[in-house]
Amino acid sequence: MPADPITSPQNPRIKNLLRLQQKPAERRQQDLTIIEGYRELTIAHQAGIEVKALFLCPDLATPTQQHDLQQLLGPAVEQFEVSKAVFERVAYREGSDGVLALARPPHRRLADLKLPANPLLLILEAVEKPGNLGAVLRTADAARVDAVIVCDPRTDLYNPNAIRASIGCVFTNQLVAASTDEVLVWLRQHGIRSFATTPAAEKLYTDMDFRVPSAIVMGTEATGLSDYWLQAADERIKIPMAGYIDSLNVSTCTAIMTFEAVRQRGK
Numbered sequence: 359m360p361a362d363p364i365t366s367p368q369n370p371r372i373k374n375l376l377r378l379q380q381k382p383a384e385r386r387q388q389d390l391t392i393i394e395g396y397r398e399l400t401i402a403h404q405a406g407i408e409v410k411a412l413f414l415c416p417d418l419a420t421p422t423q424q425h426d427l428q429q430l431l432g433p434a435v436e437q438f439e440v441s442k443a444v445f446e447r448v449a450y451r452e453g454s455d456g457v458l459a460l461a462r463p464p465h466r467r468l469a470d471l472k473l474p475a476n477p478l479l480l481i482l483e484a485v486e487k488p489g490n491l492g493a494v495l496r497t498a499d500a501a502r503v504d505a506v507i508v509c510d511p512r513t514d515l516y517n518p519n520a521i522r523a524s525i526g527c528v529f530t531n532q533l534v535a536a537s538t539d540e541v542l543v544w545l546r547q548h549g550i551r552s553f554a555t556t557p558a559a560e561k562l563y564t565d566m567d568f569r570v571p572s573a574i575v576m577g578t579e580a581t582g583l584s585d586y587w588l589q590a591a592d593e594r595i596k597i598p599m600a601g602y603i604d605s606l607n608v609s610t611c612t613a614i615m616t617f618e619a620v621r622q623r624g625k
Contacts, residue, residue, distance in 0.1 A: 364441065394454060401529055409459050413437075415457075478501075482506070483576070490607075492522065495533070499530045507536060550573050553575060553593045554595070555577065565595075574615050575591060
């Protein structure tokens with residue numbers, strides 16, 4: 359690590375970090391994303407993510423974390439020491455542990471997915487909140503879902519906030535973006551039944567048989583699934599609601615339905 363730490367927010371590398379934080383177009387152009395946090399970075403590395411640069415704040419990162427990351431990433435990865443004041447300018451979260459990295463996000467297509475004979479998938483339509491995406495990815499990781507497919511996303515899949523909200527599970531899942539038309543064709547080609555979630559459905563999720571190749575399809579919190587998905591799906595299902603409201607947070611709904619599928623499969 360260089361002897362002289364970065365102490366100015368005007369440093370070109372810090373200014374570039376801020377551009378990457380704030381501008382999705384900049385992340386796309388540079389083909390980079392930002393990973394903040396020791397745990398998230400180690401998970402990303404274990405998942406085979408290519409780390410391009412490491413920024414460490416000695417006042418925040420423990421000596422063990424600093425040593426382990428330097429050993430884990432090796433000399434091929436550029437490493438920079440950053441002052442506490444500058445690091446707090448680029449950190450996403452309060453109470454940061456002083457670890458931040460630039461990394462190359464994966465680029466998967468539907469054809470790249472490696473699935474078992476009887477897959478369980480999650481499909482999100484038009485997700486726009488990185489926090490919701492991150493929360494769903496944590497469920498997918500916990501349930502060992504085979505893949506997460508995002509149809510027509512309104513946020514980039516490796517948005518730094520999605521990485522943070524997923525606690526790195528954005529890297530532990532097979533994650534793909536595609537159009538709805540592409541996904542519907544792909545599901546039929548692979549014999550995977552789609553279960554569209556909507557409060558207007560008559561059938562309950564507990565009445566479904568998820569032991570077959572299955573894809574649970576979730577919509578946005580604001581508008582739910584599009585009519586296109588509701589008409590094209592094999593089944594329309596709902597969670598029974600006994601109170602005044604007719605729906606739950608999308609990540610909560612996803613968890614309830616996913617673990618019902620896992621229960622039926624005896625996992």
